[in-house]
Amino acid sequence: MNAERGALLRTGVEAVVTAVRPAGAFDVVSLQVPGPSPWAGARPGQLVVVPVDPRCGSVLAQVHWLAGVHDDPVHGTGVVLLLPATRETQAGEVLRVLGPLGRGFAPPAQPVPALLVGHEGGAVPLRWLVEVLRERGCPAHVLLSASDPELHLDLVHLRRHARSVVLTLPEDLPAALERALGDPGVDPAVVYAAAPIPVLRTVAAAALRRGRVVRVAALDLAGPVVCGTGLCGACDLEVTLDRSTTVVRPCLEGPVVPGEWLVEAPPR
Amino acid sequence: MTTTSDRQGLPRVWLGPGAVSDPRALARFGDLAGVPLVAGPVAAGARRRRTGRTVVHGLGVGGVDHQDARAVGVGAAEELLGWATARGLSVCVALRGESPEDLASVLDRLRRSSVGSAVAAVEVDLRTADDQQVLRSMARVREAAPRGQLLLARLSIVAPDLVARARAAVAGGAGAVVVSAQVPLGPGRWWSGPSTAALCLSGLRELRAAAAEQRWPGAPLVAAGGVHDAASALAAVDAGACAVQLGTALWADPLLLWAVRSALEPGRPAHAPHPHTRGGPRPPEST
Numbered sequence: 001m002n003a004e005r006g007a008l009l010r011t012g013v014e015a016v017v018t019a020v021r022p023a024g025a026f027d028v029v030s031l032q033v034p035g036p037s038p039w040a041g042a043r044p045g046q047l048v049v050v051p052v053d054p055r056c057g058s059v060l061a062q063v064h065w066l067a068g069v070h071d072d073p074v075h076g077t078g079v080v081l082l083l084p085a086t087r088e089t090q091a092g093e094v095l096r097v098l099g100p101l102g103r104g105f106a107p108p109a110q111p112v113p114a115l116l117v118g119h120e121g122g123a124v125p126l127r128w129l130v131e132v133l134r135e136r137g138c139p140a141h142v143l144l145s146a147s148d149p150e151l152h153l154d155l156v157h158l159r160r161h162a163r164s165v166v167l168t169l170p171e172d173l174p175a176a177l178e179r180a181l182g183d184p185g186v187d188p189a190v191v192y193a194a195a196p197i198p199v200l201r202t203v204a205a206a207a208l209r210r211g212r213v214v215r216v217a218a219l220d221l222a223g224p225v226v227c228g229t230g231l232c233g234a235c236d237l238e239v240t241l242d243r244s245t246t247v248v249r250p251c252l253e254g255p256v257v258p259g260e261w262l263v264e265a266p267p268r
Numbered sequence: 269m270t271t272t273s274d275r276q277g278l279p280r281v282w283l284g285p286g287a288v289s290d291p292r293a294l295a296r297f298g299d300l301a302g303v304p305l306v307a308g309p310v311a312a313g314a315r316r317r318r319t320g321r322t323v324v325h326g327l328g329v330g331g332v333d334h335q336d337a338r339a340v341g342v343g344a345a346e347e348l349l350g351w352a353t354a355r356g357l358s359v360c361v362a363l364r365g366e367s368p369e370d371l372a373s374v375l376d377r378l379r380r381s382s383v384g385s386a387v388a389a390v391e392v393d394l395r396t397a398d399d400q401q402v403l404r405s406m407a408r409v410r411e412a413a414p415r416g417q418l419l420l421a422r423l424s425i426v427a428p429d430l431v432a433r434a435r436a437a438v439a440g441g442a443g444a445v446v447v448s449a450q451v452p453l454g455p456g457r458w459w460s461g462p463s464t465a466a467l468c469l470s471g472l473r474e475l476r477a478a479a480a481e482q483r484w485p486g487a488p489l490v491a492a493g494g495v496h497d498a499a500s501a502l503a504a505v506d507a508g509a510c511a512v513q514l515g516t517a518l519w520a521d522p523l524l525l526w527a528v529r530s531a532l533e534p535g536r537p538a539h540a541p542h543p544h545t546r547g548g549p550r551p552p553e554s555t
């Protein structure tokens with residue numbers, strides 16, 4: 001971590017909401033931040049924490065996936081978050097944000113095909129990852145599950161960047177996943193997933209059985225996340241490391257981890 | 269910058285055991301020099317290397333209803349002690365036990381450990397203990413601890429006769445008392461947060477008044493409850509605390525640690541409004 005990035009991470013930055021675009025149950029919120037650092041090295045799968053003032057009643061910080069970072073000479077550095085529409089975020093609002101935090105998805109070094117699997121709001125990191133993959137020349141196929149069509153994430157954006165987008169119900173996801181993994185038109189070298197932990201375990205097991213590289217964002221922001229900064233342990237997760245079970249803390253050691261960690265007996 | 273109390277040599281800011289279950293996470297945000305990292309709660313017989321999932325039962329205005337953190341084994345404390353030693357940081361080991369012997373056995377193991385010398389302080393969880401249990405536990409811990417080791421007794425304001433328990437803690441060898449304002453909601457279940465600030469201040473004032481009346485010998489007090497910004501930290505100092513402990517407040521904003529540490533710097537006028545009380549970014553100290 002260079003000194004400037006470290007300093008900004010420690011202080012947080014004041015970000016101004018410049019645009020709010022509705023996307024189903026979410027708002028795509030664009031924020032302007034003071035400078036490219038520490039955002040220049042940000043990756044999909046990293047987190048942003050919005051601290052709260054306990055005097056206002058709430059005692060837990062808001063934790064969000066980073067949904068995009070764009071830097072251009074005219075508008076400066078912009079950060080994108082997907083916030084629940086119920087939050088009623090307004091343009092001009094100022095948020096103090098800490099981030100980017102954690103380990104994000106590393107795109108492949110070669111332009112290989114990738115399959116992205118997500119579930120409802122947990123799929124936010126994939127929204128940005130699909131853009132990054134396209135820029136690298138990696139054909140990206142997206143498989144999303146949601147119990148309600150409104151909960152599918154910003155489909156317009158996904159369809160613009162992905163080679164294909166398949167929507168499914170949660171109960172049909174395992175079968176749809178098998179079809180995608182076996183489809184010669186997809187033939188992914190790498191599978192990225194962002195979803196609740198049980199879904200990640202299913203995805204990791206299926207993809208590893210077929211010998212694919214799997215990376216998962218092992219934090220469910222709809223689940224018991226308390227701090228997002230690695231302090232509390234609410235997100236602690238039992239994983240398999242070197243054939244023994246141990247506990248990792250996604251907010252601190254992830255959130256992106258190898259898929260092998262989520263399957264009980266990693267295939268050799 | 270020194271963060272040591274000019275009065276009692278006690279660090280001004282401490283971390284709440286359980287709420288900060290891995291203080292290494294805080295190192296991402298700034299320099300931890302002068303803030304004892306917290307290891308634990310550590311209990312004899314516990315094996316886990318991490319406290320395990322923090323269980324939050326519910327949120328309310330100004331507080332959180334949560335389960336006590338589960339205890340970790342001595343191995344977890346040793347791991348953190350090793351990490352801290354390599355970085356020149358100090359550690360406070362938070363002890364929890366069913367009996368005085370349980371408490372002592374953890375210290376015995378730590379004394380034999382290669383990193384045991386990095387233990388700067390030991391905090392004993394006596395929130396549910398009466399004065400006799402406090403006396404027996406602290407005396408046994410004093411016996412097991414190295415000579416001169418700073419011992420803190422964590423007492424609940426809510427339990428009966430705070431002054432008697434504080435007197436017993438000092439008689440047993442405690443060098444400071446942590447005044448915990450957590451409200452018990454059931455076995456192992458507590459209410460914590462800024463809404464406990466008034467309770468904490470009342471406990472601090474009660475102990476300060478009792479010390480002035482010589483109903484107990486007095487000892488440095490650490491305010492643990494409701495400290496959620498620089499102003500509330502200064503209010504605790506006004507009420508008699510030498511130091512504050514930050515726990516669930518760091519869940520809301522980890523940077524609060526540095527704002528409070530800066531507000532409590534020796535020499536800062538007690539009532540001066542602190543520019544970084546809340547919200548605004550402040551320049552970090554160099555690491």
Ligand code: FES
Pocket residue numbers: 224225226227228229230231232233234235236249250251252
């Ligand atoms: S939610 Fe607190 S450590 Fe992950």
